[in-house]
Amino acid sequence: xxxxxxxxxxxxxxxxxxxxxxxxxxxxxxxxxxxxxxxxxxxxxxxxxxxxxxxxxxxxxxxxxxxxxxxxxxxxxxxxxxxxxxxxxxxxxxxxxxxxxxxxxxxxxxxxxxxxxxxxxxxxxxxxxxxxxxxxxxxxxxxxxxxxxxxxxxxxxxxxxxxxxxxxxxxxxxxxxxxxxxxxxxxxxxxxxxxxxxxxxxxxxxxxxxxxxxxxxxxxxxxxxxxxxxxxxxxxxxxxxxxxxxxxxxxxxxxxxxxxxxxxxxxxxxxxxxxxxxxxxxxxxxxxxxxxxxxxxxxxxxxxxxxxxxxxxxxxxxxxxxxxxxxxxxxxxxxxxxxxxxx
Amino acid sequence: xxxxxxxxxxxxxxxxxxxxxxxxxxxxxxxxxxxxxxxxxxxxxxxxxxxxxxxxxxxxxxxxxxxxxxxxxxxxxxxxxxxxxxxxxxxxxxxxxxxxxxxxxxxxxxxxxxxxxxxxxxxxxxxxxxxxxxxxxxxxxxxxxxxxxxxxxxxxxxxxxxxxxxxxxxxxxxxxxxxxxxxxxxxxxxxxxxxxxxxxxxxxxxxxxxxxxxxxxxxxxxxxxxxxxxxxxxxxxxxxxxxxxxxxxxxxxxxxxxxxxxxxxxxxxxxxxxxxxxxxxxxxxxxxxxxxxxxxxxxxxxxxxxxxxxxxxxxxxxxxxxxxxxxxxxxxxxxxxxxxxxxxxxxxxxxxxxx
Numbered sequence: 001x002x003x004x005x006x007x008x009x010x011x012x013x014x015x016x017x018x019x020x021x022x023x024x025x026x027x028x029x030x031x032x033x034x035x036x037x038x039x040x041x042x043x044x045x046x047x048x049x050x051x052x053x054x055x056x057x058x059x060x061x062x063x064x065x066x067x068x069x070x071x072x073x074x075x076x077x078x079x080x081x082x083x084x085x086x087x088x089x090x091x092x093x094x095x096x097x098x099x100x101x102x103x104x105x106x107x108x109x110x111x112x113x114x115x116x117x118x119x120x121x122x123x124x125x126x127x128x129x130x131x132x133x134x135x136x137x138x139x140x141x142x143x144x145x146x147x148x149x150x151x152x153x154x155x156x157x158x159x160x161x162x163x164x165x166x167x168x169x170x171x172x173x174x175x176x177x178x179x180x181x182x183x184x185x186x187x188x189x190x191x192x193x194x195x196x197x198x199x200x201x202x203x204x205x206x207x208x209x210x211x212x213x214x215x216x217x218x219x220x221x222x223x224x225x226x227x228x229x230x231x232x233x234x235x236x237x238x239x240x241x242x243x244x245x246x247x248x249x250x251x252x253x254x255x256x257x258x259x260x261x262x263x264x265x266x267x268x269x270x271x272x273x274x275x276x277x278x279x280x281x282x283x284x285x286x287x288x289x290x291x292x293x294x295x296x297x298x299x300x301x302x303x304x305x306x307x308x309x310x311x312x313x314x315x316x317x318x319x320x321x322x323x324x325x326x327x328x329x330x331x332x333x334x335x336x337x338x339x340x341x342x343x
Numbered sequence: 344x345x346x347x348x349x350x351x352x353x354x355x356x357x358x359x360x361x362x363x364x365x366x367x368x369x370x371x372x373x374x375x376x377x378x379x380x381x382x383x384x385x386x387x388x389x390x391x392x393x394x395x396x397x398x399x400x401x402x403x404x405x406x407x408x409x410x411x412x413x414x415x416x417x418x419x420x421x422x423x424x425x426x427x428x429x430x431x432x433x434x435x436x437x438x439x440x441x442x443x444x445x446x447x448x449x450x451x452x453x454x455x456x457x458x459x460x461x462x463x464x465x466x467x468x469x470x471x472x473x474x475x476x477x478x479x480x481x482x483x484x485x486x487x488x489x490x491x492x493x494x495x496x497x498x499x500x501x502x503x504x505x506x507x508x509x510x511x512x513x514x515x516x517x518x519x520x521x522x523x524x525x526x527x528x529x530x531x532x533x534x535x536x537x538x539x540x541x542x543x544x545x546x547x548x549x550x551x552x553x554x555x556x557x558x559x560x561x562x563x564x565x566x567x568x569x570x571x572x573x574x575x576x577x578x579x580x581x582x583x584x585x586x587x588x589x590x591x592x593x594x595x596x597x598x599x600x601x602x603x604x605x606x607x608x609x610x611x612x613x614x615x616x617x618x619x620x621x622x623x624x625x626x627x628x629x630x631x632x633x634x635x636x637x638x639x640x641x642x643x644x645x646x647x648x649x650x651x652x653x654x655x656x657x658x659x660x661x662x663x664x665x666x667x668x669x670x671x672x673x674x675x676x677x678x679x680x681x682x683x684x685x686x687x688x689x690x691x692x693x694x695x696x697x698x
């Protein structure tokens with residue numbers, strides 16, 4: 001008793017083609033058996049295997065093997081790739097320009113201009129001398145051990161990707177908060193983006209764009225990092241006090257006025273929490289994206305792994321931790337500023 | 344003097360549920376709230392409401408929680424859409440307004456004060472008070488001038504750059520009041536505006552409202568669950584129960600002639616001497632006759648003040664005057680009698696509600 005008989009009894013033999021005559025070697029088991037000169041023993045009915053593609057193929061030629069299926073998907077992807085490229089390439093080209101431009105500017109600005117500028121920015125955002133001193137210490141340390149330019153590259157990529165995530169994420173979040181249907185269809189996509197192993201993103205992207213283009217890692221980072229800012233914008237706007245919204249309605253606000261004057265300001269603490277998460281996820285991804293030529297500290301980590309240079313890996317890993325703490329502190333300080341001013 | 348009717352609600356029904364129109368006829372035919380919920384899964388919010396609100400009056404809508412009073416007030420500016428019925432403001436049907444007209448009505452025709460204040464937490468007092476003109480798109484300077492005027496009027500001068508969370512509840516509601524006044528609307532809706540405040544501050548706010556009303560003569564619709572508050576400020580009192588109007592009249596009249604056991608229970612706990620006024624219990628006459636009057640009292644005096652004037656003596660006769668002219672007489676005996684409710688309730692309102 002096997003799948004062969006089932007196909008026969010269903011009268012599908014014609015459709016399946018005759019398998020009995022074909023003595024093709026399909027699997028390692030059969031190869032081994034043949035090598036040992038054994039006959040493949042007849043299976044008892046309780047040994048019947050799960051009706052997987054491979055097992056069904058054995059009984060019926062027309063059903064493809066799993067490896068044919070995988071090959072088919074690959075061919076399909078390669079087929080549409082060229083057309084996708086025609087559309088996506090020009091659309092995403094600005095991303096390359098922004099990433100490269102930002103890298104060029106930041107790397108070529110002398111350290112004695114850039115570090116004070118960063119400090120001024122941090123001081124302006126956080127209004128905390130202590131935090132500015134911490135940032136200064138980190139930069140001095142990074143520069144002292146000659147990791148300054150790598151760190152700046154990493155920061156440059158994070159800045160650009162976070163900025164774009166915010167620019168696209170907040171409107172998407174607002175749309176989601178306004179319509180339950182948009183929310184219901186967006187949430188599975190967001191879940192997927194968040195749970196997909198980070199390496200898996202890279203596979204289709206590598207085929208779509210060439211590895212030397214900066215937009216490749218730009219897209220990978222943005223797709224990964226945009227999720228929290230979307231989610232928390234949606235949540236923040238949905239959590240806006242219903243009484244205040246009712247008052248806004250009662251005084252005759254237009255929907256656009258409500259959004260700008262009530263909803264976004266009241267959701268701002270949540271949105272800022274989302275931006276903080278987005279920054280941290282961009283940092284996580286920029287390290288992995290060094291596999292596809294993202295510059296920065298990730299390159300050193302990768303070198304450490306590839307060449308088993310333990311010291312290089314450890315030092316650059318520590319630098320990444322420093323950058324992570326720095327970004328987290330600064331963005332949380334900004335969040336705190338917003339919270340105290342709005343309550 | 345009969346005042347002009349400013350707002351008129353005509354046979355208004357509101358049913359909550361997935362298809363209110365389908366069960367409307369049952370409600371019109373008088374099916375009870377309970378069976379409507381049990382048999383058709385719809386909740387009756389309001390049933391056959393007819394109220395005329397006069398220009399310049401304070402109309403108080405009173406009822407316990409769940410009686411539909413907050414639902415009712417939200418129909419006036421269509422924050423809630425009725426299932427059927429008409430709402431006329433200055434003879435314009437609110438139900439026929441499109442989005443733009445409705446927004447205009449809310450911006451300049453009607454302002455609202457909320458139980459939970461509902462101020463913008465990220466805006467200071469000045470910006471909060473200036474909300475209505477700023478929505479209309481007036482210049483910032485004009486908005487702030489207008490807002491300052493009313494902030495001073497409600498006694499918040501010096502606090503204009505504070506944020507709501509820095510103010511006490513009473514002060515926040517003053518901002519809410521200033522915000523409503525700044526819109527310069529003829530109609531003000533007050534949804535349990537003072538219910539969240541503690542008793543002393545509540546009394547302050549009631550006095551403030553009455554004082555403002557003396558000058559402004561706005562049409563105010565005031566929601567409350569507190570009978571004392573209702574009797575203090577109402578020109579016209581509407582008592583709501585389970586979504587229908589039990590009785591509506593001048594408050595004095597309701598107090599003396601309650602037409603429903605529910606209201607009798609309600610009013611039985613009231614300090615009648617403080618609420619009732621001489622004009623409601625006096626005998627109307629303008630002939631002096633042979634009676635010997637102890638002295639003159641004003642028709643708007645409360646009974647409490649007359650009692651204190653009589654010093655507990657019950658055998659006195661007073662002459663009641665309006666603007667110096669005699670309009671009636673009042674014997675202390677009648678006064679004392681009126682202090683006892685006609686049917687003193689045995690059970691009290693609470694047991695009635697529980698049943």
